[in-house]
Amino acid sequence: MADSPELWKATYEAGTPEELNAAYARWATAYDRDTLDHMGYVGPQTSCGLVDNYLESKDSRILDAGCGTGLVGENLTDIGYQQVDAFDYCEDMLAVAGQKDVYDKLFQADLNRLSEVDNNTYDASVCVGTFTYAHVGPRGFDELIRVTKPGGYVCFTVRDGAYQEYDYRSHMLKLEADNAWELQTMAHEPYLLKEQVVAKFCVYKVMEA
Ligand SMILES: C[S@@+](CC[C@H](N)C(=O)[O-])C[C@H]1O[C@@H](n2cnc3c(N)ncnc32)[C@H](O)[C@@H]1O
Numbered sequence: 507m508a509d510s511p512e513l514w515k516a517t518y519e520a521g522t523p524e525e526l527n528a529a530y531a532r533w534a535t536a537y538d539r540d541t542l543d544h545m546g547y548v549g550p551q552t553s554c555g556l557v558d559n560y561l562e563s564k565d566s567r568i569l570d571a572g573c574g575t576g577l578v579g580e581n582l583t584d585i586g587y588q589q590v591d592a593f594d595y596c597e598d599m600l601a602v603a604g605q606k607d608v609y610d611k612l613f614q615a616d617l618n619r620l621s622e623v624d625n626n627t628y629d630a631s632v633c634v635g636t637f638t639y640a641h642v643g644p645r646g647f648d649e650l651i652r653v654t655k656p657g658g659y660v661c662f663t664v665r666d667g668a669y670q671e672y673d674y675r676s677h678m679l680k681l682e683a684d685n686a687w688e689l690q691t692m693a694h695e696p697y698l699l700k701e702q703v704v705a706k707f708c709v710y711k712v713m714e715a
Contacts, residue, residue: 514540518639523616526640527596530574534598537575546699547577549634549663549707554581556691556709557630557661565589566629571617571650572636576603582632583608593622617642620649630659637674638665644677651686656714660687663705665697678708685713 513533520526533540541547557568564586570578573592582590590608593615594600604612615622617636631650636642650660664674681687687710697705 514545517641520640523595530596531598534575534596534602537599537602538577541698542577545701547697548695548699549697549705550577550581552693552695552697552707553632553634553661553663554578554585556693556707557632557659558585560659560690560709560711561630567591567627569593569623569628569631569650569653570609571620571631571633571646572642573603573609573612574599574635576606576608578632578634579603579608580606591628593617593620617646617649620653623653625652626655628654628658630654630661633660633662635663635665637662638668639671643672644674647677647681648686651681651712654712656712658712659690659709660712661707661709663697663707665705666694666703669706678710681710686715687712 516529517526520529567589568582568587570590570592573579573594579590579592589610591611592603592609593613595616597614600612600614613622631654633650637646654660669675682689690709690711693707694704695707697703
């Protein structure tokens with residue numbers, strides 16, 4: 507169980523983006539200890555291993571969307587990637603991420619409206635833990651596709667439960683039917699080992715527009 511269960515719970519019960527932001531602001535400095543040590547959080551490690559199977563070069567330029575405290579950036583750096591940019595909505599989470607020195611560019615942005623990033627910029631986008639209860643809805647997929655180059659990859663998690671309750675699956679299928687992306691992997695894997703929480707880990711290839 508999380509050392510600060512009330513802080514974790516608040517992120518799933520937020521009713522508005524402002525409440526969600528405030529919940530992460532309160533959790534930011536305890537987030538790594540809570541998730542990694544107490545909850546067995548393996549989402550970043552598993553996702554980075556998955557996308558690494560598809561990228562041909564460690565020089566690939568990668569976007570970490572909803573980077574939080576930078577756990578994905580740390581994992582990507584550990585396996586050799588050196589060109590990683592990242593953003594998050596919550597300034598306090600970004601402040602923790604900034605201390606890790608794993609990103610080129612680190613900026614505040616909203617995945618629902620990612621106007622800060624040009625079309626076709628990245629070889630891969632990775633988004634872990636952000637398609638879930640009270641966070642970012644399925645339209646976030648469109649933004650990840652837009653900023654990823656054709657032939658590049660979008661890798662993300664969708665937490666079990668939210669996957670069934672929200673509209674993620676139908677939008678994922680619609681994007682496939684529209685030939686916007688092509689499914690490479692969908693694995694049903696542990697996400698929070700000590701909480702018995704599982705998630706879908708997905709990798710899609712972005713198609714030519
Ligand atoms: C569970 S954390 C995951 C953080 C990190 N990816 C990880 O795996 O540790 C979810 C993150 O999504 C961010 N977030 C929520 N809504 C967002 C939005 N609309 N745009 C960008 N980031 C958002 C939160 O601030 C938080 O840092």
